[in-house]
Amino acid sequence: MAIGPESGRTVDRRAVLRGSAAASAAMALPTAALTGLGAAPAQALSGRPRAGWGVQVGDVTTSSGLVWVRSDRPARMVVETSTTGSFARPRRWRGPLLGPGTDFTGTTALRGLAPGAQVHYRVLLSDPDDPRRTGEPVYGTFRTAPAGRRRGVRFVWSGDLAGQGWGINPDLGGYRVFEEMRRLDPDFFLCSGDNVYADGPIAATVALPDGTTWRNITTEEKSKVAETLDEYRGNFRYNLLDANLRAFNAQVPSIVQWDDHEVVNNWYPGEILTDPRYTEKRVDVLAARARRAFSEYFPVPTLRSDRHGRMYRVVRHGPLLDVFVLDMRTHRNANSPGRQPEDAQGVLGAEQSAWLKRELSRSRAVWKVIASDMPLGLVVTDGPTDVEAVAQGDPGAPLGRELQIAEVLRHIKHRRITGTVWLTADVHYTSAQHYDPARAAFQDFAPFWEFVTGPLNAGSFPAVKLDGTFGPEQPFVKAPDRANVSPAEGFQFYGEVEIDGDSGELTVRLREVGGGVLFRKVLQPGRVGQ
The missing domain is CATH 3.60.21.70 (Alkaline phosphatase D (PhoD))
Known part of the structure; x- marks a missing residue:
């Protein structure tokens, strides 16, 4: 557990840190190899889909947020959310197919979230031809906007x-x-x-x-x-x-x-x-x-x-x-x-x-x-x-x-x-x-x-x-x-x-x-x- 300065609010970042570590592989590559992260030619790749560019969430409201990810190949985007970092009983959101038309990026809208809540999420990328083949999940967290004034x-x-x-x-x-x-x-x-x-x-x-x-x-x-x-x-x-x-x-x-x-x-x-x-x-x-x-x-x-x-x-x-x-x-x-x-x-x-x-x-x-x-x-x-x-x-x-x-x-x-x-x-x-x-x-x-x-x-x-x-x-x-x-x-x-x-x-x-x-x-x- 960690406490944000001046906020008095606690955030469990274990899931975030796991996701950040998984997404940091690109930075470990030598400079000359970084250009290989640009395109995603499916025919040149093997293994499972990878989300080496991390995750983002945009325009969060009291009940919604928009999750972003990029895959290194064609993949189905799936988002799971939970009230805790353990993901004991996750809620599942089926996202779009990611392909070359969007440079293998995609977003999934999360709606019906609780206001003023800490939302833990993880993004899974699965093989479009075999949904059982998924890459390592990438983790994130965010707070929805409060419905009342007390929290600030x-x-x-x-x-x-x-x-x-x-x-x-x-x-x-x-x-x-x-x-x-x-x-x-x-x-x-x-x-x-x-x-x-x-x-x-x-x-x-x-x-x-x-x-x-x-x-x-x-x-x-x-x-x-x-x-x-x-x-x-x-x-x-x-x-x-x-x-x-x-x-x-x-x-x-x-x-x-x-x-x-x-x-x-x-x-x-x-x-x-x-x-x-x-x-x-x-x-x-x-x-x-x-x-x-x-x-x-x-x-x-x-x-x-x-x-x-x-x-x-x-x-x-x-x-x-x-x-x-x-x-x-x-x-x-x-x-x-x-x-x-x-x-x-x-x-x-x-x-x-x-x-x-x-x-x-x-x-x-x-x-x-x-x-x-x-x-x-x-x-x-x-x-x-x-x-x-x-x-x-x-x-x-x-x-x-x-x-x-x-x-x-x-x-x-x-x-x-x-x-x-x-x-x-x-x-x-x-x-x-x-x-x-x-x-x-x-x-x-x-x-x-x-x-x-x-x-x-x-x-x-x-x-x-x-x-x-x-x-x-x-x-x-x-x-x-x-x-x-x-x-x-x-x-x-x-x-x-x-x-x-x-x-x-x-x-x-x-x-x-x-x-x-x-x-x-x-x-x-x-x-x-x-």
Whole structure:
């Protein structure tokens, strides 16, 4: 038995550790052999199906969760759940057949679960032609959301993994941040995008400023920018070579969104690339392939491998919390200087913007976390003249994409929607911004907070400037003074959110990997703005 720090909750991890050990075989392979984990040609395999990429659970609610696995060959997915790690009387869930059409990945929906319960599960892969031939089970566990307030909620969030050429470094122990977050034993992990860097090849070595060498585990698919479906799939498989991430996935369920680097840097629909590294220049073609790979490698119930379904959604985590997951990529307009006085499409698109306002009005949760894959008031540029995010640097009245965000903020104020907090990543440093109409050019909104964190394992960058349109004040920021600082030098960040069940207080902690809490802010429930 183990106790998660600050939680007072106990978790039996024996089953998780058994599963993690079984799934760690890939990391024990020499680097040259890792490329063999990419494809799964059935005719070249013998023995029983193997799930060497671990397990994941996504979008957990009070009564449901979505379990993911990948096989090394065609197999039937079967999930067994139990209230204990001994699996004395398991409940059995028959999953899909896993085959090449989904890169041998699959998900199984678990429904009718007890609220606020620790669910132990194991995934079995069986031979489609002989169900008695099964591989070693892979174990995991997760907590369903509570039906009441007493237990409270605690989660972590961050983004940006394997960026700028900084991949899995065995000398540093791989992706150390996931082991640190796992030890906190959160209820779930909110990943704010840039889960992979499909446009960022991983070289075997990188020279560091101090004369030492950074070593990466490498694979064939990560040796170039991703263009084909198989290359995009290989980007998602790459991260799962890390034992820390697999152990984390086996214990902590996720809520995942995407941003630009799942496809290509700063992309928008309809874009035609000029990057000479790409033979396929049409971003819409690349995005469709990336979306399919994303849907295969993450358990997102609203997203399917075809063009139907959507990334944006609300995940309800009991009476204390609703998480509104935005998609600021799929429906945006083209990047531009952002000075147009009218902008109906904006960064969300009209349909998503209407959905967000409607669902915020319907929410009865104490806290409404708006998971934004890009920050609101930080000026993120795309080239010398265009802007990539929302803010464009003009501190006056809203223009361009700011107009759409202003409408959302106005809606929150006029409908007296309480408890909204914006969480994001993207900029590769950590900061806290408080927005107040008393300081703003646009004043028809209630005060709110935005918290920024990341990267998980990528280059870190200097802070960008604030845009005054929504009146931001920045009580905390930590960033390096130069670009693309490697994870070996620190500046790797994640955030923690804890909601107390008795008082309803929401506490945000901005954390640095290996360095503890950098900044702490306590917010009170039931207020329109604070």
